[in-house]
Amino acid sequence: MPLVIVGGGVAGGAAAVLLARAGRHVMLLEREQAPKPKVCGEFLSCAAHDYLIALGLDPATLGAMPISRLRLAAGSREVSTNLPFTGWSLPRDILDEALLQRAAALGADIRRGTIVRSLQDGARPQLIVDGLGEIEADTVFLATGKHDLRGVARPISATHNLIGFKGYFHLPNSAAHTLAGHIELAMFGGGYAGLQLVDANRANLSLLVTQSRFAAAGQDWFRLLDEICAENALLRSRLSDALPETDRPLAIFRLPFGFRHRPDGSEHVFRLGDQMACMPSFAGDGMSIALHSAVAATDAYLADVDADAYHERMRRDLAGQFTWSRVLSHIIATQAGRRLLMEVAALPAVMPALARRTRLSRLAQVIR
Ligand SMILES: Cc1cc2nc3c(=O)[nH]c(=O)nc-3n(C[C@H](O)[C@H](O)[C@H](O)COP(=O)(O)OP(=O)(O)OC[C@H]3O[C@@H](n4cnc5c(N)ncnc54)[C@H](O)[C@@H]3O)c2cc1C
Secondary structure, eight states: OOEEEEOOSHHHHHHHHHHHHTTOOEEEEESOSSOOOOSSOOEEOHHHHHHHHHTTOOTTTTTOEEEEEEEEEETTEEEEEEEEEEEEEOOHHHHHHHHHHHHHHTTOEEEETOOEEEEEOSSSOEEEETTTEEEEOSEEEEOOTTOOOBTSOOOOOTTTTEEEEEEEEEOOHHHHHHHTTEEEEEEETTEEEEEEESSSSEEEEEEEEEHHHHHHTTTOHHHHHHHHHHHOHHHHHHHTTOEESSSSOEEEOSOOTTOBOOOOSOSSEEEOGGGTBOOOGGGOOHHHHHHHHHHHHHHHHHTTOOHHHHHHHHHHHHHHHHHHHHHHHHHHTSHHHHHHHHHHHTSTTHHHHHHHHTSOOOOOOOOO
């Protein structure tokens, strides 16, 4: 089997579409049997939207809701501003499944419910796969997102102390009306939350908190929410009469934010999405990066460019965006920084400029 994609999220699904569209026989291995919600704010920024259109998927047709304003909140203050582009809100189970279905329609061999146990890099990468045994591939596209694979795991980073949570809430009409068309970012000690509608009254609440803040709340999700609502007036007003869809949120631990893969001599294993680079989620651009990496990696593969040259190119493409996101993450980690950000955010040009700086600036051509 010459071409294998491991992972059927945004990055893996997009790579499968592109390779199948180029006439290549490609097999995608995804461990989940069926589409599932994921820890993600589900904000599609402009680059992600444009890449999806180029892949033949229109987010609006899939039911995405447009977002044109940002509301930023800390303590009892809030500032709202226009985004310098239109973003979209679309649940991940819908988006990821649409990509896999498109890839299958173009001829990709999509194997759901198939767990890859390990990957050995080399002239002929070797995979160990449940139900399929040992597979030798010409080339592997590694797209397992936040999850590391034995043999090609990412190094432990200094920022591994963060937990990501996500839950859906049903809002009363008045709160849903105020939230409509907005992405709201609410900052608090030890983290921040993103809130946006995914349909008329259903909102995605995604949270990033330090392990110590979660531990201080007794590792209790609802107590954590009560405590951060007491600290942030905007969250308090949105969630006071909201109904959680589930008793527990989805959670993901030890997020490797700030990771950017360094070329390491690999020729035949192309890293995509979060396996290539994992940007702090405050900017909400991880899916753009995942799609960009899928386009750049498949372009490189089809042009006979090796994996390391592609990894080097990705590092360059993402450098500016990473620097700005890292600076912002440091600023909002302290109370003084959050106060400062709220002061400057009130100036008309600041938030649109920051929104632009934390975005992917260079898009690849998708011309096939
Ligand atoms: C709290 C939080 C909020 C975020 N909010 C946003 C946002 O609003 N907007 C945005 O653009 N980005 C956001 N992100 C980032 C975004 O979710 C990721 O960057 C994006 O999902 C990366 O896509 P991916 O395809 O690399 O990985 P994923 O989407 O995680 O896909 C990986 C796939 O690989 C599969 N897999 C894993 N291991 C194996 C295995 N061993 N064998 C087979 N299959 C396997 C998984 O089941 C999964 O389907 C957020 C992240 C967090 C943590």
